[in-house]
Amino acid sequence: MDQLLKLLSGAWTTHILWTLQQQAGGLIRFGVLKREIEGISARLLTQRLRLLAETGLVVRQYRPTIPPEVSYGLTDKGRALGEALNILDHLARRWSRDDPPGAPSEHMRQEHEGGRD
Secondary structure: OHHHHHHHOOOOHHHHHHHHHOOOOOOEEHHHHHHHOOOOOHHHHHHHHHHHHHOOOEEEEEEOOOOOEEEEEEOHHHHOOHHHHHHHHHHHHHHHHHOOOOOOOHHHHHHHHOOOO
């Protein structure tokens, strides 16, 4: 499990996997994927996608057209993370509703005040 958590904790990794999951099993071209993930550089996206392909979570499809077409999608192994990503998304949305931006979480407030449930 540690290896999986280390992989998922890499910069942008879960965001990339989440975006690919939203394609419902289809492929997405590199340029479209980059536009979907605001703020990521082409270099970092390429590095992350290579790593995810090496680990078998992502498939890379290359078509030697002019310009070349490179598309990415999730493998069966990558799609297996879908349920976990959905749970994390649900949790993140709930936490963002519960704690306004910049506010310490309830858990942190309790620890600071010395009390715990």
